[in-house]
Amino acid sequence: MKTMTYREAIARSMRGALEKNPRSIIYGLGVTDFTGIFGTTLGLEKEFGSGRVFDTPLSEDAMTGFAVGAALNGLYPIHIHIRADFMLLAMNQLVNSIAKYKYMYGGLFELPLLVRAVIGRSWGQGAQHSQSLQALLSHVPGLTVVMPASAQSVLDTYEYAATKARFPVISLEHRLLYDYSFNLDAGARPADPFTSRLVREGRHVTVAATSVMVADAVNAAKFVSEKAGIEAEVIDLHCLTRPDSKLLLDSVRKTGRLIVADAGWAPFGVCAEISRLVATSDPGLLKAPVQEIAQAHSPCPTAKTLENHFYPDMGTVADAICRLASGRKDHGVELPSADYKRRLYKEFKGPF
């Protein structure tokens, strides 16, 4: 089976967007420098010209509003933030303009555009270089928020966005995933990529996950299957603003047990939202309370010892699966050792 890294999938998608949509432009801080947004935009300026691929001044607010005027006039803007945190300076445009443009004018305008923002993690990125703001963005009607969790998801979603979609998309890419290799064509590939995906079938517990937590959930599911014969079903929520609720509810109907594993904070977040979805649709499906796996509800600390407590990992998911499947905290399944996890994770070494 063919494999590809997440980084390579993004790089191909960026080139693909420029090739397949002659009206697409790619810009953002650092887009044309020698690091090329972690290697995802390298060489594009040279090949497609500085009119279509360009670096910008440090003006996140203006360059986000810029996308509005560009999209209104037929361009397909792809605006990249090397850190999702920097996008916060553009919240006015994202929330007040982009999310409203179609609705507020009664459908007279459409704003096809893509904002890529990278979530940092590890190696002391700290409070302002690491945030997973999917909940904040998904809350606002009018924004379509995705968190691609695999190379195939990146390829499918970005191609659809750049060539077919007529709406604004915000994609949160996880820095840890960049170096991961994925099997292409693995799992379900929905025709419209803006929905959720079934990643692994199982009958005991459902894990609905986002972004890097999908990889953690798959690793955890394999681990508990081998160690304890527990079979977890893993759903990659992928498009947070358009989750496949049928897929999710059917899975919970089968397993009766749900874990939501999100790469963000739990309160008011994806854990809360997916719990809401089940609670308001069919709460009787649940044989046990929903388990939430999320970051500690604090800013991200820098010290490694604290960071380890801040971030959940595949061990956290494995533990939750065993607890939920057995109905006991002391489920007796030996959890993955630090060594096991170290072998599994390609640890990110900074700086940048």
Next chain:
Amino acid sequence: MTAAYEAMFRQALRIRLAEEKIAEIYPSDKIQSPVHLSIGQEPHTAALIASLAPGDQLYTTYRSHAAYLAKGGDMRLMFAELYGKASGISKGKAGSMHLCSPEHGLMGCSAIVAATISHAVGAGYAFQLLGRKDIVVSLTGDGSTEEGVFHECLNFAALRKLPVLFVIENNGLAIHAHLAGRQAFSLEKLTAAYGIPYFLSPDGLDMPAVAAQTAKIAAAVRGGAGPAVYEIRACRYMQHVGVAQDFDKGYRDRAEFEAWRARDPLVREKALIEKFRPELDREIAAAVDFAEKAPFPACEEVLKDVF
């Protein structure tokens, strides 16, 4: 008196009469939307837009009736929009603050001060990249120049020599706050710091002067000279939002307003007013009638066009 002057005059008068009609209807509460009237500022808007090409685009603010009508927007659709009717330009989802008329190049009006300036820059970039010969006009108030994004936009437009004309409508007020208490900078010097040419019309009521100035600046921008900043001084006759005057509130000087009004062509030029008034009154009455009779949007509409 030239035909061009008469046309501008007629447009300015049309806007004033339409807004006076809004003020007349307002107490009935049929228009349930905040209205920011342009009364006192319509002459420069009419003159400015008369001097642009039909393909030029405009991005402006909540004080949008004048720009909408001058750019060619249908008055009936505007009144229906103010009434919250399904036949409004945006099906009753925009109200007074977000008028638009894409077919005439009015591409949006924001209730967030300065939010449309960057939209104009993006549009200018698209025009440049696609080889389109039109220009983009950003029309905002003096208060918008205090927002950081104005500076970001001047910088990028200058850097890329974009065909964007930043028009600053300076009425000396941001709600109730005077310019002197808000700005430590001079717009002219700020503009110069970005290497952008700056132009000033000290009297927005002087329509021929504004028209001539606009034509000159627009020609340069269209010709590839890069962006320009054009300040037009004006007087807001009414309260910031709403349909009354508020000189009794003590924050502004009535004498200053009287001095502007004494020069106001829409007050002084009786012969032209008489010439156009009957026809304009009929258009306005028809627009109001259209709005009155139009249906309200059906409730399914609330979830349409969200994504």
